[in-house]
Amino acid sequence: MLTQLKDIIGDLGFLSFEISLAAGAIVILILGLVVKHKLAYKVGFIAVLLLALLLLSFGQEEVLLLGDNLQFNDLGALLKALFVFTAIWIVFYPTAENHGSEYYFLMISMILGSALMLSANNLLVIYLVIELTSFASYSLTNFDFKKKSFEAGMKYLLFGGVSSALALYGASILYGYSGTLSLSGMDFGVVENSAFLNLGMALFIGGVLFKVSVVPFHIWVPSTYEATPTDAVAVLSVIPKIAGFVLLNRILDALNVYEISWLLNTVTILGIATIGMGTLGALRQTNVKRLIAYGAVAHSGFLLAAVLIPFENGVSAFVWYAVVYALMNVAVFYLVSLFESKGMTEVDQFAGLYKKEVYLGGLVVLVMISLIGLPPTSGFTIKLFLFTVMWEWYQSVGDPLTVAYLVIAVISVVFSLFFYLKIPYQMFLRDGQNTNYSQSSLSQRVIATIFTLLVLWLFFRPEILNNIANNIKFLDW
């Protein structure tokens, strides 16, 4: 008993990132009671994130903590740093002016849940951290206190509730067959081919697919993105998704799905469908955030491909895609929130905007072509890497399904050109009157420029990210 306690206390050192987030969340909540000044919450939020980042340790071997409930490795550390980097900018978003302390409390809770998702190694822990992330997300969706938000939040909540209930049921089946909750010890022995067990696996994996918005679990995405405050969307579209994919990979690995061809093929086909549905869905959107939401669904399909690739390069491609995807989303949602704060949410409102906002228009073009995946942006670099690894995937397994995946992915790029360019198209090619439009301020332009330059920079100097990645022993998930 005492030694167990000692172990736990000893393990807590590894958990400093998570602990400081949890403590910080509570501090901010208290701060909200004491200080009424909104700036204080923002400062507090930044301070908590930076503190957590400071306490993050890199370069260690993989460890199992608290029994074997949590698994820590460098990939997790890298992605946690990425989470902080993604989230810290939201205080600069023009739509973030009026958030109370609860908002930042929820935001930190979501980051905490996602950070734990990177490490969760136990069926029950997985369920708990998914719920932690989800509940924070549900509440954030409602944070605009508008009718539309409630509708979207309710949709999100119902979908999320049902899928986590099914996942829990799946987890109970897995527990029943293996007799353990730990992913490390998952062994189904002779019953491996039982249909009921397969059902359990499918349900459990489905619960995670919901978080990463893979078809057919993506239905909540457009309306949720549309109704949620844009600064929250920037985080919501990146952090839980990346965490979910890492978790998905661990589960696929633990359940040995790479050997179960029907399940692997199903997930592969879902990935192809995700790219297809996301792209086709986006074509007809007229609302800026819904359009980008469908685009984000398509990006999930690309990320899923990297997760499914069963060798080392898949991890590299995944890390690359995750980092650049985060950068692009921060940039694009910043621009969206800039325009949103001036009342522009529909694509056709952008008509003729170049007369007032030529510079930001140029940045929008660059960020959009990065989302499409054209040079000279890092969006191209990640597509190139991913396609390279997918070629290798085909070379190593020879499965026509992998070729289909590659082909659909490539074709989707052509379609994505069509919808991502809608906004630049309206801005530059259409004529319109924006009499009420007030120009963006210098500071806003500077921030937007920084985000855009980051997106470009990784194209011209990709070895920088690669060096960081190489110093970290992330070769195993």
Place this chain on the structure above:
Amino acid sequence: MENLLSWLIFIPFIAALVVGFIPKDKSQLIKIIALAATSIQLVLGLLLFFQFDGDTKPSLWSEAFQFTELEPWIHFKLGSIGSLQVDYFVGVDGISMPLVTLSALLLVIGVISSWKLEQKVKGYFILYLILSGSLIGCFVALDFFLFYVFFEFMLLPMFFLIGIWGGPRRSYASIKFFLYTLFGSLLILIVMIGLYLSTGSIDDAGNQINTFSLVQMMDGSFLENTLLAPGSSFVLWGSSLRYWAFILLLIGFIIKLPAVPFHTWLPDAHVEAPTAISVLLAGVLLKVGGYGLFRICYAIFPDIAIELAQPVAIIGMISIVYGGMVAMAQNDVKKLIAYSSVSHMGFVLLGLAALTAEGVSGSLFQMVSHGFISGALFLIVGVIYDRTHDRQIESLSGLASKMRQYTFFVVLFFFASLGLPGLSGFVGEILVFMGAIGAESINGVIPSWIGMVSVLGLIISAGYYLWTLQRMFFGKYWTREAAWDVKMVDLSAREWLMLVPLALLTLLFGVFPSLLLGPIENTMNFFVEHIMNQGQTYLNL
């Protein structure tokens, strides 16, 4: 001169940056900077032409390039893929050198032709200069990655140049242009990755070093039993992956060329684009497609080039005949010339498919001469459009009696385009026919009937040009609207300045084709030799 090619690429980019800092009301200054930048490019382009050494006979592609520059760009280890290696690697051989000089010339003419532009001058010239740099970059890049980056980077400026400064249906045309060419370039991207994974070397330590170098790809340094290595065991739907890769590349580049059935974006883009952009589009951008076929499709996949010579030649033949027939049915002069471009680019395909020295040289000669002629033809249409804002053939007649100088140029370029001996169009076409008809007895890759049927194209093009001349220029002088009458003045000094150099070059290359054929001869012979020998070797694996 050191780093000649880099200057050619980067001078316009630098100029674009400079223009970016000039206030937008100083439009005259912006135009002068653009003119200066492109003029320097022209001087460098001419320097390149005259300093190019056409006497050395290469025996490997790695010996074929001159003015080469090699700087490492992206180098790092990427898991088991090995080292990712992208270089800034540029150089020219007999295939790219004439195209670079041609581009430099047309870029200056494009600036002169945009001189009267008044709307959004700053944006226009920034995009124009970016386009200029990317175009040259595309022709000189010897690294596939670099080539691809420039290739894609042309699309965006072009999209906006057509979409913002174009005619009434500009948005439709610009999006169609973008979607078509992006689709093509993604097909190229797929093959590029496959080639990257298949090309390279093993260093002393046993590490695999993959490369994007086009030179190594052309020289055939493939890694054993990789996806696109000759004789590898990868088979998809009954054919080797090399076969599919060739087809993807072929589609990718003939969208750009364009050839039937992927040509439908071209008339739309041409009709809507402003005059200067039409000139560049016809004169240079289409050549990127042709150049890609030479450099990448054919030189890297010689085995499939031999195997598929007949279908490629037939696509060329159909383009020649069909493009000409559609041109005949047009009422809009600009559309007519656009379709005649499709027809003339068919010659490029046909000559290339023949794989004989005459055919291939003719194909390249045709690209250069079409650059002069079609550039001039679009300028000619611009002259009318500037005055009347109308391009219908029926709207005007008897111009010869009113605008004598103009009619002189029209007749000259129409005749050059329909292949009158003594003008450059004739040389390219006759060489292509010699190649295509003679191939059966030389290497037997294509039967001679394809060439013979294509001769029909000459008659058809004579038909539509002469008919247009008759309807618009001869007969009684008449304009559809009386108000145009006062505007019908003859060529201005600026228009002379644009048309005279092109006219002289058309004449010069028509009378002395060896001016161009001389410097490129060795490269062309090597190109054909390489394809026939290496192709056979690969096929026997």
